[in-house]
Amino acid sequence: MSAMARPRKPLLSRELIVGAASALVDAEGLEAVSTRRLAAELGVSGPSLYNHFRTKDEILEAVADAVSAQVDLSMFDEADGRDWRTALHDWAVSYRAALTDHPHIVPVLARGPGRRPAGLRVADAVFGAMVRAGWPAAQATYIGALMRYFITGSALGSFARGFVDDATAYDPADYPHLGQAHLLAERQEQVDEGAFETGVRALIDGLSVQYEAILR
Amino acid sequence: MSAMARPRKPLLSRELIVGAASALVDAEGLEAVSTRRLAAELGVSGPSLYNHFRTKDEILEAVADAVSAQVDLSMFDEADGRDWRTALHDWAVSYRAALTDHPHIVPVLARGPGRRPAGLRVADAVFGAMVRAGWPAAQATYIGALMRYFITGSALGSFARGFVDDATAYDPADYPHLGQAHLLAERQEQVDEGAFETGVRALIDGLSVQYEAILR
DNA sequence: ACCTGAACACCGTTCAAGT
DNA sequence: ACCTGAACACCGTTCAAGT
Secondary structure, three states: OOOOOOOOOOOOOHHHHHHHHHHHHHHHOOOHOOOOHHHHHOOOHHHHHHHHOOOOOHHHHHHHHHOOOOOOOHHHOOOHHOOHHHHHHHHHHHHHHHHHHHHHHHHHOOOOOOHHHHHHHHHHHHHHHHHHHHOOOOHHHHHHHHHHHHHHHHHOOOHHHOOOOOOHHHHOOOOOOOOOOHHHOOOOHHHHHHHHHHHHHHHHHHHHHHHHHHOO | OOOOOOOOOOOOHHHHHHHHHHHHHHHOOOOOOOHHHHHHHHOOHHHHHHHHOOOHHHHHHHHHHHOOOOOOOHHHHHHOOOHHHHHHHHHHHHHHHHHHHOOHHHHHHHHOOOOOOHHHHHHHHHHHHHHHOOHHHHHHHHHHHHHHHHHHHHHHOOOHHHHOOOOHHHOOOOOOOOOOHHHHHHHHHHHHHHHHHHHHHHHHHHHHHHHHHHHH
């Protein structure tokens, strides 16, 4: 025995590392993830991780990609036959659900699709479906982008979560219309849900107006 | 002379610190801001900052708030008389401009208004103007939230910036519709601009539909 | 009150050494 | 190939000491 430097079977793998990192992020947040802590969780020493990932950031990117992989894309299948409006709405709901399931990784996801395979698959599916529905390529690109803006923005900056649960923080002399802002903290999810649903509906209704104009 | 522990006039102030931090964030990004580095920029030692702010995070919050303070709110003045649609659009453009002027601080801003005075002033102005225009309080809350989602999401996750400028990164077999994705990196600002303008227009058009329905 | 240097408990990452 | 401990150059924050 003694100083077991290399076992015959690898102790780690990318999958193992991503799994432990995901669990740690979900349980304790992004700040809890240090290479030493993550390695300890896996029963190895810190530098071992560098045999499988080049940087800590690559590990977090992989965690984010695993979340993107949970987004349902079946509504964009050619065989599905859903109207582009319905498909876009259902996708937005599925996307948001994936993000609110793993809120702590959203800041990483919000940086853009980058090189993450699942994130790119999402962008590809939306673009393809919009083009098939008759949108010009340029607008299809815009739609993929703007939906992403809204969905990640909503998951990241949850409006209500942004307010502090403390009446004294909001002097009515300073903010005449926010008298009950501290109440928002209590009704957090309701405000988030309502704003999200209202926004998705508005976006799709508004896009419909442009769609009709394009088809004359 | 020798070990000057305390001068008769303070070397630092909150304003001085926020100014130096803003400059550093703009020039080199969030990661460049360490308490030691920031202090060096101000000609003092690291721990000095803790006489004026309780944590480094409070300094970054103050930097974010200074950006919020640059957002034009005059379109929401009662005397301005602009239609709520026009006011919302003009405000969104002003808000986005403030964020793209200081892109590195957006991740901090996107966390929500929290206790930042200028951020709260923005939320207050939007809410007040929507209520005055005839929106019920609940919808006015939603509108403030969803516009913020979209604007910060757009500033944060700039779609095009998210793609890598490297043709080999995107195998057409994996992403059948993203064949020219690497081209997006070149047309970065154009895609961002187009997606933002399309999205704002869609949001406001869609809200108009709901507005008409509410007024019967 | 406001600054200092020293110290504490951390970081991400590199690297020679082991099997 | 894959793990280790030691080391490097950092972190944010606390605190006693100085004026």
